[in-house]
Amino acid sequence: MTDDTAASSSSAAEPERASRFAGALLEWFDANGRRDLPWQVNPTAYRVWVSEIMLQQTQVATAIPYYLRFMERFPDVDALAEAPLDEVLHLWSGLGYYARARNLHRAAQSVVRECGGRFPEELEQVMRLPGIGRSTAGAILALSSGRRYAILDGNVKRVLARRFGVAGNPGEPSVERKLWSIAEACTPGERIADYTQGIMDLGATVCTRARPACLLCPVADDCVARLEGTQSELPSPRPRASRPQRAAWLVMAMRGEHKVLLERRPPAGIWGGLWGLPEFPTRAHADQWCRENLSAGATALPGEVIRHAFSHFDYEMRPLLVRCMGRSAALRDVDRYRWYDLRDPMKVGLPKPIATLIARIQRAEAAT
Numbered sequence: 001m002t003d004d005t006a007a008s009s010s011s012a013a014e015p016e017r018a019s020r021f022a023g024a025l026l027e028w029f030d031a032n033g034r035r036d037l038p039w040q041v042n043p044t045a046y047r048v049w050v051s052e053i054m055l056q057q058t059q060v061a062t063a064i065p066y067y068l069r070f071m072e073r074f075p076d077v078d079a080l081a082e083a084p085l086d087e088v089l090h091l092w093s094g095l096g097y098y099a100r101a102r103n104l105h106r107a108a109q110s111v112v113r114e115c116g117g118r119f120p121e122e123l124e125q126v127m128r129l130p131g132i133g134r135s136t137a138g139a140i141l142a143l144s145s146g147r148r149y150a151i152l153d154g155n156v157k158r159v160l161a162r163r164f165g166v167a168g169n170p171g172e173p174s175v176e177r178k179l180w181s182i183a184e185a186c187t188p189g190e191r192i193a194d195y196t197q198g199i200m201d202l203g204a205t206v207c208t209r210a211r212p213a214c215l216l217c218p219v220a221d222d223c224v225a226r227l228e229g230t231q232s233e234l235p236s237p238r239p240r241a242s243r244p245q246r247a248a249w250l251v252m253a254m255r256g257e258h259k260v261l262l263e264r265r266p267p268a269g270i271w272g273g274l275w276g277l278p279e280f281p282t283r284a285h286a287d288q289w290c291r292e293n294l295s296a297g298a299t300a301l302p303g304e305v306i307r308h309a310f311s312h313f314d315y316e317m318r319p320l321l322v323r324c325m326g327r328s329a330a331l332r333d334v335d336r337y338r339w340y341d342l343r344d345p346m347k348v349g350l351p352k353p354i355a356t357l358i359a360r361i362q363r364a365e366a367a368t
Contacts, residue, residue, distance in 0.1 A: 018185040021163065021219055026191055028218035029198030032205075038067055043193075045119035045144040046077050052136050052143075053100050057311075060204065066095050078117055080108040089274055089349025097311075098349065102273055103131025123149055142196040150183040151196055152176075155203025160186070161235035162207060165224030170235045247316040249286040250277040250354075252361060253294055255324045258342040260358060261331065262350075270310070274349035275338065277319070277357070286320055293331060294324050306360075308353040319357055 034040075037060065039051035050070060054063040070091050074080040080088070085105055092101035107129040111119060119140075120126045126137035135156075138149035152160075157170045160182050168175035188195055206213045212231050214220050225231045253261035262275040280286040306317045331337045340346065342362060 015185065018182070019188070021186050022188040022195060024218040025198050025202065026188070026195055029194055029201065033194070033198050033201050038064060038071070040197075043144050045140055047071065048144040049119065049132075049140050050074075050104065052139050053104050053131060054095065056100060056136070057097050058095060063095070066092070076117075077108050077111050077119065080105065081112040085273060086275075086348045090347040093274075093350050093355070094352040096352070098271060098274060098351075100131060101349075102267075106130045107132065119144075121145070121147070139196060139200075142192045144193075146192045148187060148189060148192050150180065150187045151200070152180055152183050153200065155207075156183060156199050158209065158235055159199060159203045159207045162212075162225035162231060163219055163223045165228070165230075165234070167234065168236050169238055171238055175236075244313040245316070246313055247318065249280045249283050250317050250319045250357070251280070251286050251290060251322055252277050252319050252357070253290075253322040253324050254361075255339060259339045260342065261324070262338050262340045262348070264336055264338075270315070271349075271351045271354075274351055275340070276351060276354045283318075283320075290320075290322055294322055306353055306357055315353075317353065317357065319361070321361065 037051075039047050051063070051067055054067055054070075073087075073091060074083060083105070085102065088101050088105045089098060092098060095101075110129055111117060120129070121141070123134070123137050123141065126132055126140060127134060132140075135152045138151045139153070141147040141149050142151065157179055160166065160179050161170065164182055166175065166178055166182070170176055170179060186199075202217070202219075206217050210232075214223070214226050214231065217223065217226075220226050225234045251261075255261070261278065263278045265271050265274050265276055267273050278286075278289065280289060305319070308315045308317065338346070338348075340348075340358075342358070
């Protein structure tokens with residue numbers, strides 16, 4: 001970074017410079033901002049809250065159909081709080097990062113129980129709810145009621161780091177503190193909701209991670225990254241670590257032609273609280289469980305294993321198909337095991353890779 005760039009970064013929070021940034025962004029938003037997203041219609045705190053949780057780690061286009069289905073079933077916080085967790089996870093199935101859904105459900109119950117169903121109006125109160133950090137809390141209050149709170153999600157970090165020349169990994173406390181200071185300074189005193197939506201839109205559509213459209217950017221004239229040609233270097237990437245590899249044997253026990261045995265997963269960990277196939281660390285463990293519980297032999301399913309990439313590791317699933325002739329007392333525990341009817345599926349959370357595996361087996365069975 002040059003001396004000029006360093007000076008630009010150090011003066012990033014100066015009121016005049018921050019004001020120019022906000023003004024240019026709002027002018028751009030008036031002409032180019034997104035105004036037809038589902039959660040922008042009647043933007044109550046509840047509707048915005050659900051959208052903000054869904055949009056964590058998820059693109060807008062992917063989230064929209066999930067949001068519409070979710071809001072149709074749970075139109076308000078009371079409906080969400082009263083719903084069984086299985087149904088909440090069912091409507092979240094395929095969206096991933098299921099801790100978001102569990103926290104959303106817990107937070108809804110907390111709002112109903114402790115706040116009389118009224119969403120909190122102060123940042124600190126909102127941040128005490130499960131699954132809500134400072135940036136998400138600020139976004140909810142800014143977008144739903146125009147309260148002046150800054151946000152700093154991934155898109156905003158990228159915009160501010162490039163525009164003001166902030167080097168370093170945004171995950172590091174010192175860098176994050178600097179970006180928060182800039183975000184606070186740039187947030188205007190008026191049109192808070194428009195500014196908040198605008199800076200998120202700018203990061204999502206113009207100042208993208210790869211190949212940013214600098215010629216279309218309203219703040220490009222004095223953008224440090226553009227002037228220095230460091231768009232690809234800012235914000236600084238996280239240090240890359242080797243990805244661990246995990247593998248498991250999954251037992252797909254079938255009763256008749258259309259019932260599959262599911263097991264509820266532990267509340268924490270991979271796919272916490274969802275329903276999946278009984279899982280074991282080795283083939284020997286899987287075979288022993290089958291002999292003890294199913295009175296049937298396990299045979300390897302033809303075809304390739306399924307691989308799934310989580311955020312921090314790669315997961316390899318090796319399925320075994322088992323034909324069940326009788327019943328087992330151990331499998332009558334409906335809190336842990338259920339027979340899932342493929343012709344009349346129950347409303348439970350089912351991870352997408354497991355749903356894909358079940359569909360693959362259905363096709364293989366139909367072809368034999």
